[in-house]
Amino acid sequence: MTDERGIRTAGRKEGGITFGGIATFMKVAETLSFSQAAKALGVSQPSVSVQIATLETACGLPLFNRRPRLELTDYGREFFHRARAVISRMSELDDVMRDLRELRRGKLTIGFSTPHYAMPLVAKFMATHPSVDIATRLGNTTQLIELIADCKVDLGIMSLPAPNPGLFCQMFAAPRLMIGVHVDNPLVGRRELSPDDIRHQPLILRETGSVTRQVFEATCREAGFDPRPFIVAGSNEAVCEAIAAGIGVGPIFDGTLREHQTVRLLPFGTIPETCGVYVVMAKEARQLPAVDAFMQIVQT
Template sequence: MRLTQLRSFHAVATTGSFTAAAQSLHVSQPTITTQVGQLEELHKVELFHRTGKRVLPTEMGQRLLHLSRQIFSLEAEALQLLRESGELRTGHLRVAAVGPAQVTTMLAAFHQHYPGIKVSVSTGNSQEVLGRLTDYSADVGVLAHVESDRRFVSIPYSDHPVVIFCSTQHRFAKRRVICIEELAGEKLILRETGSTTRKALELALKNAGVETHVVMEVTSREIIREAVAQGLGIAAVSEVEFIPGPGLHAVRLEGAQVRTHVHMVCLSERRDMRMVQAFFDVVGREP
């Protein structure tokens, strides 16, 4: 197998077409087609399903893509190391985060120190963020909690209280603070299982012996906000993530330590990568 063949395969798998792959590598489409074909013929495997203009990796293609991402990520690191011997002046940092609220301040601080570094951000739940780290499609993750796992390095960044928000027609709407016991019997709209905000609230309710009624489980923050505004129930959110809006009101919880935490995470093997190290150094100094 030649590296050019693997590069052609990787380009097709990531762009979704032979034409786009050729454009990205600045070669002709027949060249890409030939190199991928040679790779398949040499190893007697099928790497893509070709249906009209659609090109989708086969199961073997997906497994090879996982490895090619690692290879070309390491290649990019090597090139960056060779090109730059001083400060980081160019490059690309890929950040995956569970939400915009946690990461915005971090990115502002990093950009102030390294204005020449391009930063791209993707969002998803905790498992999706960790998945992007493990498949090398993200360099740094920003999420609420990481179970003990030797594959990752997790560094605490901040923590925030959880607040309850309701519609402006709810009985809590004229309150600033409530006791957790007052949630008894309330209709709750919760995030999906695995949400750290949900875990924190459910643990506090259990410790307080308070029973509620879960009416919805929703993965979308936007849908939860709309459902609450329409009076379908109340919901919990990290205070830093609550965005005031028409029809919504937030109250703090008194008498219970319900908090969420923000962590910076990377693969253990990439902890000393210059870009990751720079991000941790800069962001770690922020309050």
């Protein structure tokens, strides 16, 4: 059913109400003039007329009486009150988005397997952008890759043997692989250790999924033996404490632990140039303002 202007007066036409139509309606309702509304909006009067007609068609109701003068119908007044709330919420949303772009609010979730490398970066970010909330997740490299894939962290700081082709990866540190030994172990006098030097030592290894373990095992296998863990420890700190307790020796990347009175770290073998500590994220995450700001800190 339509009125004399061809506007549907029952039901809604497919296409729906647009925000542009609402904004034009509000300006016409405030000025009660198509020409003044057009001037305020910076568009032509015919454009305003078309938008209002399209909005009325979408609503299936006449919003304005055109004769004898332009005025809101009862439907138009009802629409006006509700549209004003929509405009207010959209303005609020625009403010929120601007705050997020300019890092006046927001949240950044960071996963890491190497606190020694991650925390100084986190501290610098927090000092530079105090309004952004930081959440952290600790895990090994395999766990962190899964968290990134599941969108549970925005970025990860982790050791990788080589960049993951499916993710954005930027290396910012290349520590050497070391072997931690107790100060009383005869090996402590060596300048550097080879796989043969530790072939018969009790080995303290990280859990499956740890890059430290992957790189160590690959180095040993190239030398002709398959290392078997005497004990498995779930973190670098646990490996260090097991070494300090005299349980055995274990691989640790240089720089991941603070000095320990009873543990010495000795260089071990040669690792690929691609092996290092990386910032890792989904490729599209690089566009997020907080992530971009964090990467600027990494690159300085």
